[in-house]
Amino acid sequence: xxxxxxxxxxxxxxxxxxxxxxxxxxxxxxxxxxxxxxxxxxxxxxxxxxxxxxxxxxxxxxxxxxxxxxxxxxxxxxxxxxxxxxxxxxxxxxxxxxxxxxxxxxxxxxxxxxxxxx
Amino acid sequence: xxxxxxxxxxxxxxxxxxxxxxxxxxxxxxxxxxxxxxxxxxxxxxxxxxxxxxxxxxxxxxxxxxxxxxxxxxxxxxxxxxxxxxxxxxxxxxxxxxxxxxxxxxxxxxxxxxxxxxxxxxxxxxxxxxxxxxxxxxxxxxxxxxxxxxxxxxxxxxxxxxxxxxxxxxxxxxxxxxxxxxxxxxxxxxxxxxxxxxxxxxxxxxxxxxxxxxxxxxxxxxxxxxxxxxxxxxxxxxxxxxxxxxxxxxxxxxxxxxxxxxxxxxxxxxxxxxxxxxxxxxxxxxxxxxxxxxxxxxxxxxxxxxxxxxxxxxxxxxxxxxxxxxxxxxxxxxxxxxxxxxxxxxxxxxxxxxxxxxxxxxxxxxxxxxxxxxxxxxxxxxxxxxxxxxxxxxxxxxxxxxxxxxxxxxxxxxxxxxxxx
Numbered sequence: 311x312x313x314x315x316x317x318x319x320x321x322x323x324x325x326x327x328x329x330x331x332x333x334x335x336x337x338x339x340x341x342x343x344x345x346x347x348x349x350x351x352x353x354x355x356x357x358x359x360x361x362x363x364x365x366x367x368x369x370x371x372x373x374x375x376x377x378x379x380x381x382x383x384x385x386x387x388x389x390x391x392x393x394x395x396x397x398x399x400x401x402x403x404x405x406x407x408x409x410x411x412x413x414x415x416x417x418x419x420x421x422x423x424x425x426x427x428x
Numbered sequence: 429x430x431x432x433x434x435x436x437x438x439x440x441x442x443x444x445x446x447x448x449x450x451x452x453x454x455x456x457x458x459x460x461x462x463x464x465x466x467x468x469x470x471x472x473x474x475x476x477x478x479x480x481x482x483x484x485x486x487x488x489x490x491x492x493x494x495x496x497x498x499x500x501x502x503x504x505x506x507x508x509x510x511x512x513x514x515x516x517x518x519x520x521x522x523x524x525x526x527x528x529x530x531x532x533x534x535x536x537x538x539x540x541x542x543x544x545x546x547x548x549x550x551x552x553x554x555x556x557x558x559x560x561x562x563x564x565x566x567x568x569x570x571x572x573x574x575x576x577x578x579x580x581x582x583x584x585x586x587x588x589x590x591x592x593x594x595x596x597x598x599x600x601x602x603x604x605x606x607x608x609x610x611x612x613x614x615x616x617x618x619x620x621x622x623x624x625x626x627x628x629x630x631x632x633x634x635x636x637x638x639x640x641x642x643x644x645x646x647x648x649x650x651x652x653x654x655x656x657x658x659x660x661x662x663x664x665x666x667x668x669x670x671x672x673x674x675x676x677x678x679x680x681x682x683x684x685x686x687x688x689x690x691x692x693x694x695x696x697x698x699x700x701x702x703x704x705x706x707x708x709x710x711x712x713x714x715x716x717x718x719x720x721x722x723x724x725x726x727x728x729x730x731x732x733x734x735x736x737x738x739x740x741x742x743x744x745x746x747x748x749x750x751x752x753x754x755x756x757x758x759x760x761x762x763x764x765x766x767x768x769x770x771x772x773x774x775x776x777x778x779x780x781x782x783x784x785x786x787x788x789x790x791x792x793x794x795x796x797x798x799x800x801x802x803x804x805x806x807x808x809x810x811x812x813x814x815x816x817x818x819x820x821x822x823x824x825x826x827x828x829x830x831x832x833x834x835x836x837x838x839x840x841x842x843x844x845x846x847x848x849x
Binding site for chain 1: 445494501553554586
């Protein structure tokens, strides 16, 4: 039967403690002999060129925005999906409209080239 | 048989948490060994076999080595986030296993103990929420390293995990419709009731879920964030020693959770095939194994050997998927990044949306016609799904494999014409 959330919190605590413990223990145990070369960012053995925090492709923002839209769609579909067989055809029609609207949005993004990656 | 309660429940909970946590760690450790041994087998090498019998102590040696090794921390890195990265990657990966039932309920003198850490009503939504938190660790680690490879790897990881999460979530909708619930215990029960694992009536959802799971765990053919040939090792380029292994533990425990999820959602979880004596479910406060012909619940009789058997079956199914993950990694080449994004947005997303509507309509029609929830119901859905899956595979294949090498050869070099000059 559906139990309480307490074990999840305890497990979360154990996991956090374990992860922090790993970092701390290795920090205590490992030797440190830093040299300027060791502390340089690894760039295939070359002297690093330019700034790392450079600008990057706007495509990544497009993906993030599309993700919000379609992941929210999935979230909205979950309550319907669980009760789908009880709710019957009227709910199915409503959800169909919802999905069609989003599919049209996807198609628009597609045709506008928002999903192209080159 | 009463469910366990009071102090005994608290104690059993603690024991389960300890067992599951150390179990996950142990399986993760030995999956790394399995990965190396299986890859060696596939590439006709021997693999690590020196530490202990068959190299069985290798993971322990690796762990000790990583604890004692010198750690480099780049001077240009943002220190706080550099340390926070692996922690944030590892914690969500370790906690997701908690809502997966791994065996039939175990009877004890103090009551029946469910073989699950926490049977919460949100079930799989908890896994979805926590596993998507893992991307923060990857992005933060890659960004804080102040290394170009790491930064590119982190960016790729974020875009890829986010893209496939949509397909993952949508492929699960079909499972929710058939099971009528989001808790994993209920899903195991529904598969026992249907006499059919969900892999059959929801075959396309299974296929989409497997593909998304590979992308979500950053495993080949989707290991763009780590692509060795272009990004050194991607987001963890600057990490060494323990922090490096923490990223690895995160990856492998994601793999373990994904395997356990595939086994639970689509292969019946701990259900033993072709047998009903192992079925068990809490129904109105009593443990039942099904309903009689007149709708009367039949009481289940849990036993320690049933728990043991079902645990073995669950381990077998999960282990199969773990080996499958490794097998695929050493068999398939890596995608190009634009192909990854194209598959995610232009193929997986529309397919899963269409599939949801087709399955919803089929289930409603079956309900309308009056087919009772059971084997016939599942069989009808299997037929519908099979058509969808075949269409999907034919579309993806695009005459590449199924047409056959002979036909392609004939098309590419025409038959030499006789009587020419």
